[in-house]
Amino acid sequence: MKLQEELIKLRTLMNSGEYDKANEQAEYIRNNFTSQEDIDRIDEFISSGLDKLTQDADSLIKETTVKLQLMEVSEIVSLSYIAKKYFKKTRGWLYQKINGNTKNGKPVKFTPEEVETLNNALQDISKQLGSTVISL
Incomplete structure (x- = not known):
């Protein structure tokens, strides 16, 4: 079998969580593809996988950060x-964005424009609360 096919098989096993089989596949690749060209190709495969993992981790951190930042705010201000x-949207729509729910097979996240709108909303509400004084 060609190296490319074996690498695809390895990626599939890794993505499915079959780590024991993935380890066996990695060992097979290591033992059977030993030319410098193969080694370079394997290095490229590993690097691209690490880049994807880093991007996924960064994305998860950002999504979790938004949720954490809004946790206390949601107890003070109505997210609805x-x-x-x-946003002219429903409460459910906003919660999907905050929680990073999956819709149509893709995670739902804020666009940069939506983050800006959310920040402007929080600033606006902050000003309204700050300028409100009850007098008798």
Whole structure:
């Protein structure tokens, strides 16, 4: 079998969580593809996999950070109000974005424009709260 086919098989095993089989496949590749050209190709495969893992980790950290940042705010301010007033969307839509739910097979996340709208909404609400004084 060609190295490319074996690498695809390895990636499939890794993505499916079959780590014992993936280790066996990696060992097979290591033992049977030993030319310098093969080694260079394997290095390229590993590097591209690490780049993807790094991107996935960065994305997860950003999504978790948004959720954590809004945790206390959501106890003070109605996220339903923010969704309706600033996004013209439902509360469910906003919660999907905050929680990074999967929709149509893809994780739902904020676009840069939506983050800007959310920040503007929080600033606007902050100003409204700060300028509100109850007097008798």
